Amino acid sequence: MTFTLFDNEERMAGRAEAALRDLDFGSDEARAAYSELLDAYRKSLREQRRMMRLGDRLQEQLSTVNQELVRRRAEAERALQQLRDAQDSLIQAEKLASLGGLVAGIAHEINTPIGITVTAASILADQVAGLRRQFQAGTLARSDFEEFMTTADEASRLVLSNANRAVMLIQSFKQVAVDQTTADRRVFELKPYLSEVLTSLSPRLRRAGHRVVVECDEGLEVDGYPGALFQVLTNLVMNALQHAFEAGKTGTIRIRARLFDADTVELRFTDDGNGIAAADQGRIFDPFFTTKRGAGGSGLGLHIVFNLIVGTLNGSIAVQSQPGEGTTFIIGFPRVAPARPVAV
């Protein structure tokens, strides 16, 4: 016989049944009462077994539910981690995209002077060939030579000025591109740096007809991370283009930088465009907050700006905006960056 947890009770009931069989109860009433009691005991025993099984089953279900909860929680945590990773890689992608934008801008900007140079040089080559033919045939008239000289003058002037312009553009892009791709710290003068950055961004601005004004204290030297500053300005300019100015309308972007106090640089970036709704102002730095979802917005631009200012530059950023009147981003950061930047 296998063991049951109710061995005792079964034995008791068995003894009581034997007694009912074997003992003399004296009266039929006494026997009936005893038999009734035994029945009730049997019932109660069955009830106990049932309750025990029920209790165990409830406990079992509860622990299953608990395990399920633990499992789901782990799953949710895993999903969250995946989301975080995805967010990181999207931020990386946005940074790369702005690098791509920079390259496209440079290509576009340099294309014009190079194109003019090529045209002028080929005109010059044609003219020289024609002149040589006339000279060898002995048909070169004075007037032909004079005409040639005028054209040659004009062509060489164009070649020279456009080649110079290309050299200058490449120079200014070079520093920016180096800064863009490195997290290196160096000492740089702010005003020329701002002009270089704006030059690299100006093709897009000019195409849309916007005006850019840079005002900066002369001789203000910053010891920090020009790459981060470049990225910040790029993102702010792109946002102004995308969000502040309606297509077809022109506006003004004003960048004002000054020494706020002995150790702090203040940079104000202002546009006179659409402005930002009051309700949105607290959320624009959140990752993925965008009012242009499905229309080219990733919602990461200002998040990156925030991370760079607060993380890399150890500074702060705030926004002031009146809908319809424009937006100002007020950025403050130490003129001399602290020893180790927070990795972003």
Place this chain on the structure above:
Amino acid sequence: MNIHDISRAPTDRSPEIQFDPDACSLSISGASFPEDGAAFYGPVLSTLDEILKALDQRCVTVRIALNYFNSSSAKALMNLFLMLDDAAQAGNQVIVNWFHAADDDTMKEFGEEFAEDVRFVRFNVIPTAVTS
């Protein structure tokens, strides 16, 4: 392992059982909600019953330190205490120490109820410091 060895290593769902036949001391600790209560406690209780019945004028100490048990384990415990009560009535000195976390009122009340169900066993209900 001899067949009288009723010690058990703890698992997620069943308690650690330690029995020292020389000192006549038994300890049950951990959590108890085995898949099949009768299968887990059955052999332990029937072996223990034999051991207890063979005792004469001995001192038996039992330590129960469970933080959780299910219904069939509760029934098994009741059976254990009745067995111990029989052994105590037969002339052995039996002490049960029921440990419960100081902040666990349910476990405390279970202990107090079991204490009422035995007549010859000395049954102590003892709070322990809460660890977490």
